[in-house]
Every structure is written in structure tokens, then in C-alpha cells.
Amino acid sequence: MRSSLFFTALFTMCLNVAFSQQPLKNIHSKKLANGLEILVIQDSTVPLVTLEIACKNGSCTETDEYNGLSHLYEHLFFKANKDYPNYDSFNARINELDIHANATTREEVVNYFFTLPAEKFKQGMKFMNSAIRFPRFAKADMKNENEIVNAEFTRHESSPIFALIEANSRHMWGENYSRKNVIGRHEVILSATPAKMDSIKNKYYWPDNSVLVIAGDINVEEAFQQAENIFGSWKSLGADPFQKWPVPEFKPLRANxxxxxxxxxxxxxxxxxxxxxxxxxxxxxxxxxxxxxxxxxxxxxxxxxxxxxxxxxxxxxxxxxxxxxxxxxxxxxxxxxxxxxxxxxxxxxxxxxxxxxxxxxxxxxxxxxxxxxxxxxxxxxxxxxxxxxxxxxxxxxxxxxxxxxxxxxxxxxxxxxxxxxxxxxxxxxxxxxxxxxxxxxxxxxxxxxxxxxx
The missing domain is CATH 3.30.830.10 (Metalloenzyme, LuxS/M16 peptidase-like)
Known part of the structure; x- marks a missing residue:
């Protein structure tokens, strides 16, 4: 029977082989002239591609009157836009392309992703382009999503530890509580307007504040070329939104x-x-x-x-x-x-x-x-x-x-x-x-x- 020391040494040797591959060789990067960062992860294990676009947005960008609207914006991404004028047409296209779609909102990032068959990569890129660049914020969509996001908030409130987490956040962050409160406030979510959504878009949804990740069974050069062809015309803001609208520094705790x-x-x-x-x-x-x-x-x-x-x-x-x-x-x-x-x-x-x-x-x-x-x-x-x-x-x-x-x-x-x-x-x-x-x-x-x- 071999000793545990042998297995430890063998395990370490195998793990060090994995470490020696760093920095990872299957990650390729490029930045377009408009500032959009492109990351390509090549993996031909299965014939699927994930397209993910993320923006530096989230609760850290929210004042009290906008608290929760980055999350609402995330939901509206999957609604009407210039090329798909209503939810039914948007959803029909998701089904045509066999897309699994989702998104998340955090304190410092909002990310949207589609996973679809590799053979539909180009169509998926065009579909993502329509959604990220040309949202419409239709009143009918907002009326529905305001209620859906508010209901999600209510589910969070039912958690056994919600009251403690909420109180902790208010004590920790004080007057800048909204900057760490991803879920938002009921009254802000329910009263949101298309004008407020446009305000968020006009501040943060720019190529030079975004990254496009293309991951899966894809040729690297083709991925870069399609990114250039489809997203290259997206005009940049030409400025850092976090310099124009800085996130306030959190005041240090002064006493227990x-x-x-x-x-x-x-x-x-x-x-x-x-x-x-x-x-x-x-x-x-x-x-x-x-x-x-x-x-x-x-x-x-x-x-x-x-x-x-x-x-x-x-x-x-x-x-x-x-x-x-x-x-x-x-x-x-x-x-x-x-x-x-x-x-x-x-x-x-x-x-x-x-x-x-x-x-x-x-x-x-x-x-x-x-x-x-x-x-x-x-x-x-x-x-x-x-x-x-x-x-x-x-x-x-x-x-x-x-x-x-x-x-x-x-x-x-x-x-x-x-x-x-x-x-x-x-x-x-x-x-x-x-x-x-x-x-x-x-x-x-x-x-x-x-x-x-x-």
C-alpha cells in the first residue's frame, strides 16, 4: 500500500502541471477603436458559444432616487428594441436561435449572456448588438417589469436573515447605503420611467465602459472579426463615466x-x-x-x-x-x-x-x-x-x-x-x-x- 505522502506528491505534481499553463493560453484579448474590450475563450469541448456583454454599472452608480434601477434595466434588456419592437418578437428570436439567456446585476457590474449553438454565432452576435445598443424602454414593458422586479425584491425580504443584512448594510455604508444595495427600494422600482432608463443608458452603456466575452467553440480570428463588424460602429462616450459621475468614497467607521x-x-x-x-x-x-x-x-x-x-x-x-x-x-x-x-x-x-x-x-x-x-x-x-x-x-x-x-x-x-x-x-x-x-x-x-x- 502506497503512503499518503506519495499521493500528496503525485497530486501536487499534477496540479503544478495545471499551474504551468498560466497565464491561460486559451484566452485572447483585443480592444476595438471605440474602446470595447473583447475577450475570446476558445473551448471546442461542445459545439456551443456563450456571448456575454458586461458594463461597469450596478448599485455603486446609484443615488437614492435611482436605487434598484440598474437591476430593472437588466430586466428590460430582454424586451423591445429597435430591431425587435415587442417582447413577442424578441422572445421568438431567442427560440429561433436556441438561446439560453440570462443576466445578473451586482454592485459594480451588470452582465448579459446568451448561450447558443456555435453554428448560430453570427446571428447571436447581431441579436446581442440590438439588445445592448438599441433598447426602447416601452411603457408596456416597464409596467410589467416594474412589478416583476418588485416581486423579486419581496422574495428577498422573506429570507430569514434579510432584516439583519439590511440593517448591517445601513450601518456599514451610512449615507451611501444605496451604492451597496443591489436590490433597490420599492418606491423607486415601482415609479421608474423610460426617462430614467435612458439616463442610465446615456451614462454607462458605451463600448468604452463595456467588455464582450466570446467563449466556446469558436475560431479566434473569426470572433474578433465579427466583433469588429457588428460592434465597431458603436460610438464611444469618449470619457470615463466614473470621472464624470464619481462613486463617493465610503466614510470610514469611526467607532464600534x-x-x-x-x-x-x-x-x-x-x-x-x-x-x-x-x-x-x-x-x-x-x-x-x-x-x-x-x-x-x-x-x-x-x-x-x-x-x-x-x-x-x-x-x-x-x-x-x-x-x-x-x-x-x-x-x-x-x-x-x-x-x-x-x-x-x-x-x-x-x-x-x-x-x-x-x-x-x-x-x-x-x-x-x-x-x-x-x-x-x-x-x-x-x-x-x-x-x-x-x-x-x-x-x-x-x-x-x-x-x-x-x-x-x-x-x-x-x-x-x-x-x-x-x-x-x-x-x-x-x-x-x-x-x-x-x-x-x-x-x-x-x-x-x-x-x-x-
Missing amino acids: DYYIVESQHSQNPYLLFSWHGPDTRGDIPGTYAADVFSLIVNQNGSKMKKALINSGLAQTADVNYYTQKYTGPISFMVSPNPDKIEACYQEVLRQISLWDREDYLSDAQIERAKRLLSIKQIREREVTSDYSHLLSFWWASASVDYYLHYEENLNKITRKDLVDYIRKYIRDKPYCAGMMLNSESVSKVKPQEFFHSK
Whole structure:
């Protein structure tokens, strides 16, 4: 029987072969004269092509009176435009081209994609061009979609932890809350007009604020040529919309901010600690360290998990960092044992106080975390249509180069980098701390007596 050391060495050797292919050879890029970035991912595994266009838009661009309208715009993309004057004609064309279509709206990007047979690539490109460049925002379409998007919002509100997430966002971002609130506000969504949709288009829907990803069974030169033929006439804005309409900087937290949320939607109590973390404009190394640290403490064998889960103090405990261009949030969410809420809270504080100790993380944990994150990157590239979404996200919130060199830079992270990250963003830094309980638990636990800054 061969030893586990042999299998570890074999696994590492195979993985290093995969790493040696970086930067990825099947990604090709070009920028058109109008500023439109083209990324082509060549993969002939199946005769399909995914066409994805993404714009740097989303909640980060929204003032209070526009909050939720980037998401509404996403829905209207699939409605009437210059070449398909109503929803029925648009939908008929989707069926003719055997398209699977969808889109997502995030804080810093909105992306639209079609997956269709490779033989219909050119028709799909023309169809995408019609939708992205020539929307009509018909009143009938808006009336329907206003209600649909508002209903989606209502579904979000039914989540057991919605009230806590909502309160956390308001405490974390203050007067700029709308810039992180992707789902929006009911009254804004329901009162949206074609003029507001046009305003969004005229600010952000330009080739020099967009990327086109073509992924799948496609010839690279043909992909570039069709992109030039079809999208080359799209006129550029000629300016950076984020300089004309800058995203305001989020004000740093000045002191610990405690709040209690009473909600009947969840029978389980929750604690949520949040900090302002690194972003890709000011601290790229910090974003890598944040990823490594979060993965380590979220492993079942970590000191944090042992102290909170194995001890019976909590049912769940997870640290998360969300990479963003405009202040990436760090969060630590815990679901305490209902009978041990105060003890769990005290242990959460103790764990946070230990995170920057030199002996809190082992060498093996650090190396394993970097390896697992690298494996995750490889797995995320296995489905080409999903890969296109990944590229458009990083294009908007960091850069394609950030993504292509992610594993290389990840492997440079040291123990010192992790300690520096904790000391720069978490240890002894102001945070928002929320506790969510139902009314019965509030009466029993009396959180106001202990859940506060000392």
C-alpha cells in the first residue's frame, strides 16, 4: 500500500502541471477603436458559444432616487428594441436561435449572456448588438417589469436573515447605503420611467465602459472579426463615466456600532460583525490575504471552528471577504446556540482578538488554503459559460490581469501578510456588530445588557 505522502506528491505534481499553463493560453484579448474590450475563450469541448456583454454599472452608480434601477434595466434588456419592437418578437428570436439567456446585476457590474449553438454565432452576435445598443424602454414593458422586479425584491425580504443584512448594510455604508444595495427600494422600482432608463443608458452603456466575452467553440480570428463588424460602429462616450459621475468614497467607521434587530422571520439567533476591508484600487495584496485568511478559519479544523462549533456555542460560524473596487466588506456571521448567546458572543470577541497572533495559523493551514484556492480557480474554469461570468466580474471589480495572475500572487502570501491584513483591517479597528433575535428571545436573553461596546 502506497503512503499518503506519495499521493500528496503525485497530486501536487499534477496540479503544478495545471499551474504551468498560466497565464491561460486559451484566452485572447483585443480592444476595438471605440474602446470595447473583447475577450475570446476558445473551448471546442461542445459545439456551443456563450456571448456575454458586461458594463461597469450596478448599485455603486446609484443615488437614492435611482436605487434598484440598474437591476430593472437588466430586466428590460430582454424586451423591445429597435430591431425587435415587442417582447413577442424578441422572445421568438431567442427560440429561433436556441438561446439560453440570462443576466445578473451586482454592485459594480451588470452582465448579459446568451448561450447558443456555435453554428448560430453570427446571428447571436447581431441579436446581442440590438439588445445592448438599441433598447426602447416601452411603457408596456416597464409596467410589467416594474412589478416583476418588485416581486423579486419581496422574495428577498422573506429570507430569514434579510432584516439583519439590511440593517448591517445601513450601518456599514451610512449615507451611501444605496451604492451597496443591489436590490433597490420599492418606491423607486415601482415609479421608474423610460426617462430614467435612458439616463442610465446615456451614462454607462458605451463600448468604452463595456467588455464582450466570446467563449466556446469558436475560431479566434473569426470572433474578433465579427466583433469588429457588428460592434465597431458603436460610438464611444469618449470619457470615463466614473470621472464624470464619481462613486463617493465610503466614510470610514469611526467607532464600534452595535445594533439589535428584532425579527419573527427567523427562529435562530444571529450575530454579524462587519469591517471595511481592502479594495482593488488601494490594496491588491490585502485582497489576496483576505481570501487566504477567510478560507483557513472557515475550515472545520480551524481554531475558530473548534472554539465556536465543536464547543457547542454556535451552530454556524463563517468569515467572508467580498473583493470589490469600492471598499470590499469583511464579515463574520455566527448563529449562536439559542441557550448560549452571551457566551458565544464573548467567544467571538476572544477569537477576533487572537486572529493576529503568530501562532493562530499553522504553516500547513496557510499552504493548504493557498492550494485549495488555486484548485477552486481551476474548477471554476471547467464550465466555459460560467467562466465568461467570472471574467466579466473581475474585469469590472479589479482587472482581467488581476484574475489571470491570481494564483501566482496568491502563492506569494506569507504569514506576515496575513497578520498585517488582520492588524490593518480587523484587530482593534471599528466594526458594526448586529444581533438578530425574535421578540421572545429578546425578552429572555436581554442582549442590551451585554451586547454593546465596552
